[in-house]
Amino acid sequence: MSTVDLAKQPVQENKSEPKPSKWLDAYHDPVASLYTFTQCITLSDIQADGDWKLIIADLGSGSTNMKLKVYKGTDLISENTIIDLPTGVVTFYMDTHEPRTPAIAVASGPFIYIYKNLRPYFKFTLPPLEVNSMEEDLWNQVKEGRINVYVLREMLEGMRTDGTTLTVRSLRYLQLTDAGDMIQFCEVYKNSPLKRQTVITSLNTLKKSMSEDDAISCLVLGTEDKSIYVLDPEAFTVLATMNLPSVPVFLSVTGMFDVEYRIVVACRNGCIYTLKRGVEDISKNCIELSSQIVGMERLNKTIYVACMDQTLKCFTSKGKKMWTVKLPKSITTIEVVDYKPRGFKAILVALSSAEVHVYKEKYLVDIIKTDDIVTAMRFGRFGREDGTLVMCTSSGGLLIKILKRSASFEEKDMSGGPPASQNVKLNVPKKTKLFVDQALRERENGVTMHRTFQRDLYLLRLNTARQYAKALSNSMNPISTDPSEPLKLSAQIQGIGPTFKLTVNLQNTSLSQASTKLHITFDYDDKLYNFRRTYIPVPMLVPGLNYAFETYIECLNDKGVSDTVKVYVLRENKSVPIITGVISMPVSETLVVV
């Protein structure tokens, strides 16, 4: 049984005493210039001193300036450059040495970089994938000089259209269009062996054989080639590989690798799969959604999924849908709150209206308003405080809030009842006595009225047609009626005088036919105005685009007189303009003396 509730704001208390916020503002830096997502933030005690640090993989500009940043309190204590775009950050215990310092794992491209004690420690590379034999053969032939660059390009193109997955090198090669570039590319790369590598899309951890907080954990990775890998933390070997029907994007892991585990995977095809130890057929436990997934979290035995259609959905671990909540704005990210000291569990939903909604079950219990859209957040222990919420905004700000220890969240069911607008009466005017009288007149003199109207209508039609024909013959129209010259003109005057700027916008309104050999000229009173350009040659007009031509007009008179100015668009060797624009010039301002 599923219900759709419209999310409503919590009932407003009396205006005079606003409800005290449940959150304390710990830190706010609107110009921290952090650009990141929820997957790239984590909180961990990486120095084993009881002071939890904030670890953020900063995406920088998306292509440069990617950094791994570590904050102690509000101070930045370490910064490491990352070569490729980070896709996930986790911390995990990889050994049993004392003191118990966890390592940081950053997924980036096909690699996992491990940092220990804030220093680079190890780089793990995903096992290379099998290269298509035909593709390998082609590159070998290039190396031996048996085929030239064009044949290679053609063959690769053919393979791509057939649906073969190519290596990065071949794909890059297909992007080249210049022959010189292609030859150079081949020369540089033909001697190195061909490799096909995939990219990590998501990263998580899984306890190995013990369930303590500081037990050794495995890394779980989702990759672009539709598989999940489980890595051994000590030897960095692949312990298990699982294949999926689609590319995994969000991972949620519970259990222990050696005993029993469960990996919930949200995939790019809008399905959620559950992987268990020893179960091969994954299609059985599949949840199909109607919209793309923007976030997935798990609380105990329920899975919360945020979708692109502004809904938050809840499923049991068996895949049964429990409820759906429709949110007022689209969701940017979600995060789970598990505040152990008070046993408070909830879901935080960040919306594009710069709000974070707190849902306990399906009830909205609190709204945090921020001054920008939150794109990444993490709730957990930071410093020595248990309930800390770290948020990064789309403009790069960093916000840290602490959950008040006295905060209590009350759940209220705020749905139900007909909307208030149902009781509003429509404003229909009363039937006036005048109307009745006039209707009576109409009924009595219906025939004569109709005759008069018809006669007038004929006269009007004639008059209109005459005017229209006159306007056409003078080409007094800003839009051409000639199908061979589909043009539209609009002109604007800007300024307060005595110099005005005239902008003539020309548009070719046809679908396919270009206009050429056009000229713009003006008709004006030369005693009153002076045009800086009296003739503007028009280049070829491509259909659908708007071309703007500008000139300056100077008003020569300071008596507050104004006149009309005409813009003609002419075709070569034709004396009648195609279209004409008439502009009423504004009165020119004189010098201001106050």
Added chain:
Amino acid sequence: MDPLFLAYSYFRRRKYQQCADICTQLLEKNPYDQATWTLKTRALTGQVYVDEVDWDEEGIAEMLMDDNVTAQIARPGTSLRQPGTGQGAVSQGVRPMSQSGRPVSGFVRPGTQSGRPGTMEQAIKTPRTAHTARPVTSASGRFVRLGTASMLSNPDGPFINLARLNFAKYAARPGLAKALFEYIFHHENDVRNALELAALGTEACQFKDWWWKVQLAKCYYRLGMYHDCIQQLKSSLKHQDMIDTYLYLCKAYVRLDQPLTAIDFYKQGLEKFASDTSLSSGIARIYEGLNEMDNAVKFYKDVLRVDNMHVEAIACIATHHFYTDQPEVALKFYRRLLQMGVYNAELFNNLGLCCFYAQQYDMTLTCFERALSLADENTVSEIWFNIGHVALGIGDMNLAYQAFRITLSNNNDHAEAYNNLGVLEMRKGHVDMARAFFQAAYVIAPHMYEPHYNWAQLSDQLGDLQSSYNSAKRAVDAFKDHVDSKELLKQLQHHFALL
């Protein structure tokens, strides 16, 4: 006859030029004749006299560099800058809006033609109906031109050389000082000297003369010192209740964007001068500016109870009835205007529309014909536009098309006509033409929601969902309660979110 007597007679008959000529001759004979000197001063003032209490058009400088705003985002219904936020506002779908979101008024007066522009670019664009650009500041637009005009007519220099006057001497003689002040203020348009004289004048009568205080206020208003202006006016009201003072006070409050305070003062004024139409029409104008038409009509009706020939009140009530689905009542009011002798293209156009919508078909087209014959170049395009609407009403698409095209040939910037032509082309299936028309319409008038919505609808049909979405969003920005645009947006959002 005594020439001075003749001059007085001319003055009373408002033949100021002749009066001034006679005075000049008299002054040549006797330059120290105070009576003649005063009369000439008054005659010269009378030539350029402007009723100060009337509303004036706000200039670009006042609007864009407004430093009198108390709150950038005012509470709903308390500011003339955000009309339509109060209770009982008319919908944009029923009554067309001006650029600022204010409904079009039934009576053209300063400040109704175009609204407060959002950007400098909008400000320096020529407003469409006015056919003149907005003045740079209201202090320059009207007064400087009048001042210079009178300077030119005096080839042998100004009548009074202000630099050589001893203001203190004149201020002590109220008879001379008052005429001199008006001369400096209106004719010379020299506010600073006028202020000096007024300050000395009010001092000379121990700050007890209400007239000098009002004059001081006028100077402060001209200089943009609205708070000082209000202070002087309130002080003047303590001495003497004057309608002018109340009107001026409210004008200052409107300039400070405090319409509700202005209404309070108008009402105070009405307690003293119960049947004064300028006060009650002032209230009605403010309500109209706030988009509270029901209140506005109530006060316009009050005006009519006292003065049943008040053109502005009749026109505004008629427009209100027309847009609230009672064209037969509006027709009655417009006929009243016609009986009163108002005989112009706009009136016949409105009569024609009312006849058409009240189903009095025999009169409709005759009215439009007469309107066309009376129309000048500015209004003829509007009349053709309305004829186009009538043609749409009777289902004659060809006639409508021609009428809208004629509208455009008379006025190239008629966004509504562009929009309607676009719809006609869309019905004919000429997609590219329709696209060009809608684009033209929304470039010219971005405040209209119709072209945005039509463009969104067209793009949606063509499968260009992205532009459809953007356009529908613009339509909602222009008219936030437009249901169809919202529906379209919802549909598109659903479409985008769907897998």
